[in-house]
Amino acid sequence: xxxxxxxxxxxxxxxxxxxxxxxxxxxxxxxxxxxxxxxxxxxxxxxxxxxxxxxxxxxxxxxxxxxxxxxxxxxxxxxxxxxxxxxxxxxxxxxxxxxxxxxxxxxxxxxxxxxxxxxxxxxxxxxxxxxxxxxxxxxxxxxxxxxxxxxxxxxxxxxxxxxxxxxxxxxxxxxxxxxxxxxxxxxxxxxxxx
Numbered sequence: 001x002x003x004x005x006x007x008x009x010x011x012x013x014x015x016x017x018x019x020x021x022x023x024x025x026x027x028x029x030x031x032x033x034x035x036x037x038x039x040x041x042x043x044x045x046x047x048x049x050x051x052x053x054x055x056x057x058x059x060x061x062x063x064x065x066x067x068x069x070x071x072x073x074x075x076x077x078x079x080x081x082x083x084x085x086x087x088x089x090x091x092x093x094x095x096x097x098x099x100x101x102x103x104x105x106x107x108x109x110x111x112x113x114x115x116x117x118x119x120x121x122x123x124x125x126x127x128x129x130x131x132x133x134x135x136x137x138x139x140x141x142x143x144x145x146x147x148x149x150x151x152x153x154x155x156x157x158x159x160x161x162x163x164x165x166x167x168x169x170x171x172x173x174x175x176x177x178x179x180x181x182x183x184x185x186x187x188x189x190x191x192x193x194x
Contacts (some may be wrong), residue, residue, distance in 0.1 A: 041129070045105070045112070051137040055105065056176035058114035062103055063142045064166045065118025070095040088155040096142035103138060104130025131145050145169050148164075
């Protein structure tokens with residue numbers, strides 16, 4: 001019994017001390033080291049109060065997702081029936097005024113993308129820069145879509161399904177996800193505002 005206890009103690013101490021383990025089990029595998037840099041943001045991306053043009057399509061999809069989630073939740077409480085006008089107006093206001101802290105920007109293969117709930121999942125080894133100007137940019141953009149499209153039109157699109165809401169907000173004639181080729185040429189004054 002003492003011999004077994006002594007052998008166990010020697011083995012335990014050698015494993016803890018680092019001696020003997022390599023001889024018994026071989027060298028431990030080397031830990032792989034990876035370095036993932038944070039996105040390099042331009043001055044516009046860091047300082048402008050407006051959403052950069054390159055991220056507006058992602059932002060629109062995030063906004064459509066949040067509006068859809070909030071309206072679905074409100075309809076669930078109302079027994080899945082249509083909301084009254086005053087109710088959906090309140091839900092849309094709440095959707096746009098949320099904190100948006102779960103969204104941020106990351107860089108994949110040299111391209112900056114917005115990331116967060118409702119957006120396609122990104123590479124698991126990437127650095128997300130959240131907070132800062134991103135929440136206020138999303139909130140402003142959301143309020144802009146509601147003001148431009150109108151609460152009734154947004155709610156009507158929602159009732160037809162999430163694809164209809166995304167089409168209305170993101171892919172229509174003026175939508176941020178419409179490619180430049182599909183877009184009519186904008187007057188120079190409008191291009192400067194974007």
